Amino acid sequence: MSQLVSSLRVHPWRAVAVAALVMLGAGAFLSRDLISLALTPEEPIDYTLPLVTPLEPADGEVVYSIDAQRSEVTVGVDEVLAGVDQRVELLTRGIAGDIGVRSSAADGPTEIRLSDVAVDVHQLQSDNSLRDKAIRHEYLESHDHRQVRLSDATVTLPDMVSDDRVEGATIDGALMVRTVEVPTQWRIDASVEGDTLRATASTTLKMSDVGIGPITKVGLVQTGDDVDITLELVAVDARRFSPPIGLGDRDRVVEVAAGGPAFSTEVQPILEANCASCHQSGSIGASMWTLDDAADAVGVAGGLAVVTGAGYMPPWPASEEGVAVHDARGLTEREIETIGRWADAGAVLDVPSSTKVRSPAEPEVRLPRPDRVVKLAEPYKGSPGQPDDYRCFILDPEVTEPTFLTGYTFDPDRLDVVHHAIVSRVRAGDLPRIQAEDAADEGSGWSCLAGMGTNGGDRVAGWVPGQRPVAFAEGDGFDLQPGDVLVAQIHYHYEASAPPDRSGMTLELARDPAGITPLDTVTLVGPVEMPCPPGATEVLCDRSAALADVSERFGPGGGVIANALHRGCRSTPEEVARASDGIIAETTCDYPVRRPGEIVGMLGHMHEYGKDYRLTLNPDTPDEKVLLDIPVWDFGWQLSYTPIDTIALEPGDTLRVTCRWDRSLRPELPMRYILFAEGTNDEMCFSTVTMRPTLPSG
Numbered sequence: 001m002s003q004l005v006s007s008l009r010v011h012p013w014r015a016v017a018v019a020a021l022v023m024l025g026a027g028a029f030l031s032r033d034l035i036s037l038a039l040t041p042e043e044p045i046d047y048t049l050p051l052v053t054p055l056e057p058a059d060g061e062v063v064y065s066i067d068a069q070r071s072e073v074t075v076g077v078d079e080v081l082a083g084v085d086q087r088v089e090l091l092t093r094g095i096a097g098d099i100g101v102r103s104s105a106a107d108g109p110t111e112i113r114l115s116d117v118a119v120d121v122h123q124l125q126s127d128n129s130l131r132d133k134a135i136r137h138e139y140l141e142s143h144d145h146r147q148v149r150l151s152d153a154t155v156t157l158p159d160m161v162s163d164d165r166v167e168g169a170t171i172d173g174a175l176m177v178r179t180v181e182v183p184t185q186w187r188i189d190a191s192v193e194g195d196t197l198r199a200t201a202s203t204t205l206k207m208s209d210v211g212i213g214p215i216t217k218v219g220l221v222q223t224g225d226d227v228d229i230t231l232e233l234v235a236v237d238a239r240r241f242s243p244p245i246g247l248g249d250r251d252r253v254v255e256v257a258a259g260g261p262a263f264s265t266e267v268q269p270i271l272e273a274n275c276a277s278c279h280q281s282g283s284i285g286a287s288m289w290t291l292d293d294a295a296d297a298v299g300v301a302g303g304l305a306v307v308t309g310a311g312y313m314p315p316w317p318a319s320e321e322g323v324a325v326h327d328a329r330g331l332t333e334r335e336i337e338t339i340g341r342w343a344d345a346g347a348v349l350d351v352p353s354s355t356k357v358r359s360p361a362e363p364e365v366r367l368p369r370p371d372r373v374v375k376l377a378e379p380y381k382g383s384p385g386q387p388d389d390y391r392c393f394i395l396d397p398e399v400t401e402p403t404f405l406t407g408y409t410f411d412p413d414r415l416d417v418v419h420h421a422i423v424s425r426v427r428a429g430d431l432p433r434i435q436a437e438d439a440a441d442e443g444s445g446w447s448c449l450a451g452m453g454t455n456g457g458d459r460v461a462g463w464v465p466g467q468r469p470v471a472f473a474e475g476d477g478f479d480l481q482p483g484d485v486l487v488a489q490i491h492y493h494y495e496a497s498a499p500p501d502r503s504g505m506t507l508e509l510a511r512d513p514a515g516i517t518p519l520d521t522v523t524l525v526g527p528v529e530m531p532c533p534p535g536a537t538e539v540l541c542d543r544s545a546a547l548a549d550v551s552e553r554f555g556p557g558g559g560v561i562a563n564a565l566h567r568g569c570r571s572t573p574e575e576v577a578r579a580s581d582g583i584i585a586e587t588t589c590d591y592p593v594r595r596p597g598e599i600v601g602m603l604g605h606m607h608e609y610g611k612d613y614r615l616t617l618n619p620d621t622p623d624e625k626v627l628l629d630i631p632v633w634d635f636g637w638q639l640s641y642t643p644i645d646t647i648a649l650e651p652g653d654t655l656r657v658t659c660r661w662d663r664s665l666r667p668e669l670p671m672r673y674i675l676f677a678e679g680t681n682d683e684m685c686f687s688t689v690t691m692r693p694t695l696p697s698g
Helices: 002-010 012-024 029-038 129-139 263-274 294-299 301-309 333-344 428-440 543-554 556-569 573-578
Strands: 061-066 072-081 084-092 098-104 108-114 117-120 147-156 165-177 180-193 196-206 221-223 226-237 372-375 388-395 403-411 418-426 458-463 476-480 485-493 504-509 520-526 584-592 597-605 610-617 625-630 654-662 685-693
Touching: 084 129, 098 196, 098 226, 108 147, 108 165, 165 196, 263 294, 263 333, 294 301, 301 333, 388 428, 388 543, 403 418, 403 458, 418 428, 428 485, 458 476, 458 520, 520 556, 520 584, 520 654, 543 556, 556 573, 556 584, 573 584, 597 610, 597 625, 610 685, 654 685
Parallel strands: none
Antiparallel strands: 061 098, 061 226, 072 084, 072 221, 072 226, 098 108, 117 147, 147 165, 165 180, 180 196, 196 226, 372 504, 388 485, 403 476, 403 504, 418 458, 418 485, 520 685, 584 654, 597 685, 610 625, 610 654
C-alpha cells in the first residue's frame, strides 16, 4: 500500500480520480461516467498545426512566424478535492501565428502587430490521459471545437523600449473559445536576437465567461473560476523560415518516464487473469472497454491505473464487513501498483501491439451445463413512448418427468434495453391461465406489471446487470414437474429507440433427481420514501401527486405497492420520510424467519439513486451478523453472493434489509418525491435470499 500511496503523490490526478471514486461512490452516476471515460480507448491525436492567414510585411517591418517546435502554451487552474489544494497544468505546442515588428533606428521598435493566433486545444496534454479525455470531451468539446483563436489583436507598447527588447506591453483582442467570444488583455514581454524573436504573453480567463465552469462534481471536486494562460513563443524571420505543417508524436508535451514493469511478464498476466474474460469482444464488459490485444491495454493505461487503484475494477461491490463468499474478485496491492507503474512509465510494450490477451482456461465460476436452451417464442419490440415496459414471456423447458433446475444463465439479447428479469416457476395447473393472458395481449408476451412478475409462481431465477452464471451447489435445485413452465418478467427501459429483443435462458437440469434438496427463495422488500429537500416547490414533490404519477405510469397496482410495503415493515410513510433530509434517504425492514434452513445465495437490488445496501441477520442482538454489505452501490454490478460457511436460519431469527439512496447521484433528473416503483428512475429496496430448507429427519 505504501508504494501505491507514493505513486498517488507523484501523480496527483490519479489521486484526485481515486479519491473522487471512493468518496462519490464507484457506483454513483458521476463515477460510472468517469469510469466509462477512463476505459474509452485513447484516440490518435492529430498533431497538424492550425492554419492562420499570414501577415504581409509592411514597409520596414519584419514578420516572424511562430515555430511550434520550440513554442509552448500552458493552461493552469487551481483544483480542490475534499479540501486538498493542487495546481493542474495542461500543455500544447499546437500553436500558429505571425508577429510583425517595425523598428526605428533612433527610437527602437515603434510598432508590433499580430495575425490571428490559433491554439489547437485538442492537443492539450497533462500528466494523465484520463484528465485529458475529460477536458476534451466534457468541457472544451474539442472534437467539435478544436481551436481557441485570438483575433483582432492590437499591441500597446510602454513608453520606454529598447531596440531589441520590450517589457510590459499589452495585447487587447477577442478570444474565441468554443462558440463564445470574450475580450482579453495580455501582458507581453519580447526580445529579438538575430532572426529569432522570443516572447512571453499571459492572461487570466474566467471559465464562467466562456461557459466551461467552474467545474464542480457533487461539491467534492471543484476548480477555481480563473484559468491562467501563458504563451512561451519562439518565432523566426519568415524570410528564412517556413512553419511546419504538423508535429509528430516525438513532439508530445508529456515525456514518458523511464523504466517500468515489463508488459509480457508482469502486466499481461494480471489482465488475462482478471480482465479478459469480461472485456473481450462479445463479453458483457466489452461495451465499456474491449480487451483483445496489447494495443487495447495501452490505449487506456492511465484509466486502468485509476479504476484498479480505486478498487472499482475488477468489480466486486461487497465489502469484507459481510460474511466470506465464494468467487470473490479483486487485485492484490502489488498487482494494483504494477499496473500503475506501467501506466506512469508510458505503457511501453515489449511485445507486438497485436499480441492477444487471452481469457483464463478455467472460467471465473462454474458454468451450468447447456442442457436446455429456451428463448422468447418471437422477438418483442416495445416503444420509446413507454420507456419502462414490463413484459412477461413463457419459457417452456418441456419437462416430461420430475427433475430439478440446478443452474442457469439468463441471456439478455439486447443489453442496451434489458433492465432486469425475474423468472418464476409456474405449475402446470396454472398454465392455461397465463396462456390466456398471453393470447389476449397482442404481440410477443403480455403486459405483467401487476404482481411484480410472480404470475402466481415461485421465483427461481433472475438477472440484473453484472450477474454471473448461476450453478447451485451439488445436491441443490428448484424442482420442476411435468408441464411446469418458466415465466420471465423482463423490464425493458427505452430511451431513443426500442430495438427488438429475443432474450432467453440456458438451463442445467439434474441428471439424477434423487437426493436433490429443493430450494426456496425468500423475498425481502423495503418501502421507499424520499421527499424533496426543504423549500422545493415542484408539483411532484407532493407525495400524493407522486403516488398518482406512479399509478398513472404503472397502473393502480404501482401505487398500491408503494403503500402496502409499509404494512409488512410495520412503518408509516411519515416515519420513513422523516429519516430523510431530501438528499439522503434510508429504509430498514425486518423479516421474521418462518422456516429452518441454510442460506445458499443473497442478492440486493436498488436502482440508480442507490448509495449503499446491507443485509443483517439478528440485528441489534449479541448474535448480530452482517451477511452482505455493499458500501458503494453500483446498478451495473448486481451480483449474487454465495456464503462459504454455513449460515443457518431458525424460526425466531430476523433478517433485516437496509437501503440508502442519494439524490445527488442523479442531479440531471427532475425534482420529485421518490417512491418504490418499477421505473428505472424510481427506486426499490429489494432482496432475495435463496435457502436450502432443513428437511424433517426420517
